[in-house]
Amino acid sequence: MASPLRTAARVFYFIRNITRDVVPQALFRQRLASRLRQAKLSGETVRDRVNYYNRLDHSFVPSAAAVPAGRIPSFGSMYYYDLKEFARYFDRDLLIDLEFGDVVDVPKVPAIVKDRPIRGDNGNAVIMKLDKFRHFRMPRDKVGFADKRPSVVWRGELNNPIRTGFLEAVRHLPLCDVGTPKKTAKPEYHRPYLTIEQQRRYRYIVSLEGNDVATNLKWIMSSNSLCLMPPPTYETWFAEAQIEASVHYVPLAPDFSDVADKVAYFEKHPAEAQRIIAAANAYCRRFSNEKDERAVSLLVLYKYFVLSGQIDPDPEIWRYITG
Structure with a gap:
């Protein structure tokens, strides 16, 4: 909606x-x-x-x-x-x-x-x-990283094996609120719809490519939340190939086995998380x-x-x- x-x-x-x-x-x-x-x-x-x-x-x-x-x-x-x-x-x-x-x-x-x-x-x-x-909708985020919920969020369609594999890997973790709002999905994959504003209340937002690029990548990187994702394989006007791992986003392992460890690390090192967020914000500004x-x-x-x-x-x- x-x-x-x-x-x-x-x-x-x-x-x-x-x-x-x-x-x-x-x-x-x-x-x-x-x-x-x-x-x-x-x-x-x-x-x-x-x-x-x-x-x-x-x-x-x-x-x-x-x-x-x-x-x-x-x-x-x-x-x-x-x-x-x-x-x-x-x-x-x-x-x-x-x-x-x-x-x-x-x-x-x-x-x-x-x-x-x-x-x-x-x-x-x-x-x-x-x-x-x-x-390219990148609304302003007024909530600082420290004031967000210390959890991981993802919502999207299950239109490729990577997204389904992600849910299988992390949906049981207490720190993850992940799933699809599509009612046709398996019950264990279903989660209620969240607006962009609601998702940005989480400190960590996962970006996963769908049919091609990840639609949510731009508004995540322009927010005060930390972007977690595998390296991109497609690019648009946003020049995703120029986005650097550990500079603009936190890279994830192909099997997503490191999600909990990555979150634990940045919970202990919030200044490093905010450095990555600042670099991501600066990257987004070139399109404004x-x-x-x-x-x-x-x-x-x-x-x-x-x-x-x-x-x-x-x-x-x-x-x-x-x-």
Whole structure:
């Protein structure tokens, strides 16, 4: 059940994006040159992020399945609105290969995706900030670590063996409040639904990947609770591959046999827990600068269109991107 604030935010999200859609789109295209000029004034951090999300370094040709920027599929969905927010600045006939949803494999041709595997050569997976209302909600946490419940919490769907294995490993531990609110789950796995605010009352919150990335990772790392998780295997705009074990989160063993020991350690060393929390908070703040987020998004698409041979690069902007 969504909270009233989340419901209101969702309504505002759709009102804002529907309004953008009814405004003459030519107005946005007329602003592209000035937006790009502003973007190239950004520092190295923005350029590094552009080339991280879009790792392509060679020319390519869009596939026969590519769609025009002016006719992005899944009209009315969050994927549609999140990509359209920046694609509308470009010529509506430019072609884009894309894969919406949870992407567990690297596309065979360069394509816009929400996420990609961290392993191997993943350059064909060009990341954009998609489904961001769900994945990038990071509400402020007003409760300090010391004032939270000294226990472990996890809620989620049992959509892979890792999550089920986690419950089997720790659900009998008195310090763990873990389970799924899904009524279709086995009775021993069922626990009541908890809101984000309710989960953040615990000192330790576990993050487990589901179909791809863990949805809760962003709001855990932006909270005053300590994030416990196995090393990530997928990444989104949040650049999960850049998150460091024992710096931004507490790593867990594959069989979760160390959960009790990890909690016992940080109960005795709260200053170390707060150091990790502070580093995680700082990592999250890099995504809060709307000017930088817009610059990175536009330049990721710009680089895609240039390398696909659909745009002749502006020398100054291209020099900025390539360094």
